[in-house]
Amino acid sequence: MFDKDYKIEDLMAFDEKYVLHTYARRKIRFSFGDGAKLYTPCSKQFIDFGSGIGVCSVGHGNKKLFEAIAEQTRDLIHLSNIYLIEYQALLAKKIIELCGYDMRIFFSNSKREANECAIKIARKFGKKNTQTTKDKIIILESSFYEFMDDLFLEKILKAKNINQIYDLIDEETCAVFIHLTYGEDGLGLQKQEVQKLTKILKEKNILLMVDETHSGVYRCGEFFASKIYGIVPDVVTISNGLGGGVPIAATLSNIKDIFEPGDYGSIFGGNFLSTRAALSVLQILEEEYGLGKISEISEFFNQYLEEVLKKFPCLFEKKIGLGLMCALYVKNEQIQNRILESAFEEQLLILKAGKNLISFLPALNISKEEITEGFMRFQKACEKI
Template sequence: MNEYLMNTYSRYPIVLDHGKGSWVWDENGNKYLDFAAGIAVNSLGHANRKLLKALKTQAEKLIHCSNLYWTRPQMELAKLLIEKSFGKGKVFFANSGTEANEAAIKIARKYGKKFSQTKFKILSATNSFHGRTYGSLSATAQEKYQKPFTPLVDGFEYFEFNNIEDLKKKMSEDICAVILEPIQGESGIVPAKKEFLQQVRNLCDSYNALLIFDEVQCGVGRTGKLFAYQLYDVQPDVLTLAKGLGGGLPIGAVLVNEKADILEPGDHGSTFGGNPLVCSVAISVLQEISKPEFLSKVEKAGKRLKNGLLRLKKKYPELIKDVRGIGLMIGVELNKISAKEFSSTCVKEGLLLAPAGNNTLRFLPPLTISFKEISYGLNIFESCLQKVMQSNLQAAG
C-alpha cells in the first residue's frame, strides 16, 4: 500500500484516521470497534480526556531535556510505581517493552557477576516473547523469531512453560536469572499456573538468581489487578512494563527491589527514556487505572467478555478450540481456521482483533470498554463465525 515503508508488518488494508473511546475510524469514514487497543496499549481508549489534558499541559512546559537533569514528572512516576508495587525499590525508564527487557537482562548479568564470573546464564520459557532486539530476542524462546538472526547472544537456555520439573533440571549455580511472562501474550494468551510461579520463586531463592517478570502485555490493569503478579501472590525481583503504561505514548519501565538495585552511572542509559512528556501522561494513566473501582470494572468486564466467548465456544465447537485468559486479556484459539484470515473477516465487519501464536485471536480492548460495547463486539464475532460456517458448508457441498 505504501512503497516507502519496510515490509515488517502484515497489515490490514485500511488506513486509520482517528479514534474516540473504544472506536476508531478509517479515512473512508468506516467505523471499527477496537478490541486490539494497539495490542494492549490504548488502556484508556482513544482520545481520553484526562490523558489529553496531561499531554497538553506538559507539552506546553517541557517535552525533553535528557537524563542529565532531574524532572518532577519522572520522579513522581517512579514514586507511584514503587509505592504501588514493591514498596521499596527503584525504577529505570525506557521507551518500549523490548528496551525494558534489555535493561532487565543487563541487571541480571551484573547481579550474577557479583558472585561468580560464570554466573551469567538466563533461563526463559518456551513460547515466550520478550522483544526483538538481540538480548530480548535471545530470551524469546521461539525459533520462528530467532532463526533468521542467528547467532544470538550467548548464555540463554530454555525450559518448558508451566513445567517445574523441567526448570529444576536446568537450574544451577551459573543461573543469574529466570525471566518469564505471568501470562504469555504473543504465543496466544497462556496463563502461568499459580503453583508453578510459586515454585519458580523458591528455586530462584535457592540458587540466588533474580526472578524477572515480563508484564509488558499483561501488566498495568489488564488482568483486573494493577500488576499480574498480584494474582499469583508471587513477587519478582525485577518487573518490566510498557504498552498500557503510556496509554498510547511510548514508555517502558524496569522496577527492581532492593536486591536487584545494582546499576550505577555509566552502566545503562536512554536518551528519550523517562522524558517529562511521557511520564506526565503515564502518571495520569496510572492514577486512573490504579483506582480500586476502575480495576473492579476491568475484572467484571473481563468476566463478561470471557463468559460470552465461552458461550460461543459451546455453540460453535467445530470452530473454537479454546478460550483462555484473565481480565481483559482473552485468547480464542480457533480450530482449523487461520486466525489471520478470520481477523480479516472481522475487520470487514467492523471489529479489530490481534492474532497471536497457536492460531489464536487476542481480545485486548481498552480497559474502559463498556458492557454494551462488549455485547456489540461479541455479536460481530458471532456473525463472523456464522459466515465461516456457511462458507464451510458451501465448500463441502
C-alpha cells in the same frame, strides 16, 4: 484529523515504496477514535478489541490523557536524564505505590529495552554478588516471542517447560526470566509451579525476573499478574499499556543499588512527555480499579467469550487468559485467518496470536455498550465461516 491532500491509494503507494516491508498492511485509514471506536475519514466505524495490541489501555481520544499530553507539550517535551524530571519521579512513586513492591525503577521506551535492562541487571548481579561470575539466564521458550531471542543471545538458555528449568540451573546461573501468562501451550503457568520455582530460586540466590510487558498495568485484573500468582519477583518489566499509546517502558528491581551513575542509560527513556502521559493513565486506571469497574468489565467481556465458545464449537476449542488479556483457541490456522478477515469485514478489530489463537486486548475502560456491539459483530463474522 487527516491529510485531505492524499488519497489512501497514494499513501499505500508511498508506504510500499519508502517503508521497509516488516508489516502486512491492511488497506484502511483511521482518522480519529473515541473510546473503543475507530473512524475512517468517511466516518466508517470500527470496534477495536485490540487497542493497539493492548497499548491504548484507556481507549482512543481519552480526554484526561489528551489534556495531560497537550499541557506537557506546551511546557517541556524532553531534557537529558542528567536533570531532574519531575513526572519521572512522580511516576516511579505511583508505580511502587500501586504494585506494593519495594523496588526502584529504570525508564525506557519499549518492551525490548525494558527486557534488555532486566538482562543487564541479572548479569551485573551475577558478577557483583558472587565469588565466581554467574552470567547464564534461563528463559521459558514458550514465554518469549517476537524479538526476544536475539537479546544477548550468548548464555541465554531456553527451557521447554517449567520443569526443565531445574535441569538447566547450575553454578553459573544468575537469573530465570519468565512470562506468567504466556506459558506452555499458551495457557499460562500454574500458580503452584511458579510459587515452587520462586522459593527454589530464592534459596539458590538466583533472580526471578518476570516479563509483565503485556500482563501488567491492570491488564490481568491486578496491577501485576505476579500479584495474582502470589509472588514477589526480583525484577519486573512493564510497557504496553503504561503510556496509553505514548511509548514508555519500565524495569523494576529490588536490588536497589545495582547501578551507579554512568552504568546504564536511555536517551529518550522517562522524558517529560512520556512520564506525564503514563502518570495520567495510571491515575485513570487506579480510579477505575478502585471503583471495581475493571473487574466488572472483565467479567462482562469474558461472559460474551464463553457464549461464543458455546455457540461455535466447530470453530473454537477453549478460552484462555486472565482479565482483559484473553484468547480463543481455534481449530486450525485456516479457520483463524478466515475469522480475522470476516471480523474485519464486520468492522471489528481483533488480533492474531500464533497459529491457533484469536486474541482480545480491549481498552481497560471499554464500555458495556461497546462490548455488546463488538460481540454482535464477532458473532456475525463467525456465522459466515
